[in-house]
Amino acid sequence: MGSKRAMLGNGLGEALGRSIAKADRVFDLFTGSAAVAWHVAEKHGKEVLAGDLQTYSAVLAASVIERTEPIVDRAWIESWMLRALERVTAHKQWQDIRQIQESLGKVSASEASSNARNVNFGEGYPISSAYGGYYFSPWQSVWIDALRKSLPDAEDLRNVGLAALIQAASRCAASPGHTAQPFKPNETAGPYLIDAWLKDLPAILLKRIDDIARRKANKKGCAYCMNASELAEMARPGDLVFLDPPYSGVHYSRFYHVLESIARGEVGDVTGSGRYPERRERPSSDFSMLSTSKRALNDLLEILARQQASVIITFPAGKASNGLSGDDVKATAGDHFRLEEAKVSSRFSTLGGDSKHRAARQQADELILTLSSRPN
Ligand SMILES: C[S@@+](CC[C@H](N)C(=O)[O-])C[C@H]1O[C@@H](n2cnc3c(N)ncnc32)[C@H](O)[C@@H]1O
Structure with missing residues (x-):
């Protein structure tokens, strides 16, 4: 799964750690594999609210962030x-x-x-x-x-x-x-x-x-299968919001439909060489369409700025296939927030590549922007 786990040990963990100390709660609005939600819930004593359009991501997040005791009974x-x-x-x-x-x-x-x-x-x-x-x-x-x-x-x-x-x-x-x-x-x-x-x-x-x-959250959190902009409305002043939005021009649900079907426990008719469920069964995202990705990012940051949350956002430094570039993300962030820090971290990308064969992995530079709300 295209996870932020590696980056947690390579710049992202530190950036989060610095901002979390001052935060009341932590949101992870595009939780995916839930690597970041788990990390924050396990390592920091903050309530974590994690969301994703895909049910399977919400299940992964819930399995740790909603539980404050390890399960020892077998x-x-x-x-x-x-x-x-x-x-x-x-x-x-x-x-x-x-x-x-x-x-x-x-x-x-x-x-x-x-x-x-x-x-x-x-x-x-x-x-x-x-x-x-x-x-x-x-x-x-x-x-x-x-x-x-x-x-x-x-x-x-x-x-x-x-x-x-x-x-x-x-x-x-x-x-x-x-x-x-x-x-x-x-x-x-x-x-x-x-x-x-x-x-x-x-x-x-x-x-x-x-x-x-054996994992557990230090404080009970909550996982949601929800659009990021909807969950963003729940943020308050003092909250830290982590954003790792899609960078692919192809909907994530096309890459992860098998996991989504297992999470839901049902599959309708499937078609094509990928055995995809019908389109209406696969969540589609404004962030993964060239015509809407810029607006989706702008609208989300506008909500978070209005809610006076602090934000950490990661995005590929170069041009991504959904039409957004690191520079676009930085400029849009600057329209709504004060830029506290901009760092670049390296990670391996597998989406569109092949995680089972190392040679097919691509190294990519990723921006980490730390943003604070502007005084009204
Ligand atoms: C780059 S991945 C996040 C990876 C995650 N940080 C991790 O460590 O695994 C982007 C995620 O955003 C989700 N997504 C796409 N559009 C969304 C939306 N509008 N609201 C919430 N989640 C969305 C996708 O399903 C995908 O899991």
């Missing part, structure tokens, strides 16, 4: 896995699904893929019907459906379980870096497809649970 994990195992083994083609999994690496990618696509998943397995035989092997996708359907009821456990499932699915997905398109079962991409399909999803899930369950 009994719920075993009973969740047992409930899921019952569902998995109840699938009418379970024996075929197991055989396909056992054949991976022994038959060609094209044969494995054709066997996988012949499975009739039936009702009650929406992730499998949409993505089984593409982003996931039938064995992996049936596990995802079964785990999604048997999540625990208690809110804290449900959030941790679903967040861990989203992360595990992201690590298993047979696609380059994100889920815009699955690997094809041909000579070039076939080996990557099989590698991904061989991943032990339940084992990865257990590791993700261990990681998330």
Whole structure:
């Protein structure tokens, strides 16, 4: 996932740390992987309010920022896995699904893929019907459906379980870096497809649970699936707002629809080589359209200036594919705020690249602007 995690150790963490000391609450309006929301909630004693247009991001954020105790009990994990195992083994083609999994690496990618696509998943397995035989092997996708359907009821456990499932699915997905398109079962991409399909999803899930369950917020916060401009209206004087707006001219929902479907637990009809859900099911953003990105940024900063919040904003230093450049962001910020500090940090970009193959990563310079509200 295109996350700010690396930058937290490379300039961003310091910039946040300096401003947080004076802040009442901290907002993360484009939370994405929730790396920044988790960092602030765990390391600083401030209430964090995190939002994103995508449900899966809100789930990731909620799993840590809404909880002030680590989860040490493990009994719920075993009973969740047992409930899921019952569902998995109840699938009418379970024996075929197991055989396909056992054949991976022994038959060609094209044969494995054709066997996988012949499975009739039936009702009650929406992730499998949409993505089984593409982003996931039938064995992996049936596990995802079964785990999604048997999540625990208690809110804290449900959030941790679903967040861990989203992360595990992201690590298993047979696609380059994100889920815009699955690997094809041909000579070039076939080996990557099989590698991904061989991943032990339940084992990865257990590791993700261990990681998330031990984390906690110092102060209880809240996660929202909400447009940034709407959540910005909740900011007050004394709040610090972190902004990491989209820089891609393609909607993020196109890259992350598989994770979004898992978060929602349902998928409508899917089309195209990327197996995308219908357009109306995918959140679209004014920040990712050339014709509206400038106005969207201006309108958001105008709201935050009116609310007299302080802001830290990150953006690629050069020209981004949504039409905005680092200079545009700096100029728009200057229209509404006093510029306290401008720094440049380096990070690796994977969107449009390939996070699973290092060579395809691109190094990019990223601006970090610290802004304070102007006196009225
Ligand atoms: C650059 S990414 C943020 C990455 C995040 N900081 C991280 O560390 O993972 C931009 C995010 O903004 C979200 N987004 C796009 N338009 C939005 C809007 N109008 N309101 C809220 N979130 C939006 C996208 O879904 C995406 O997750």
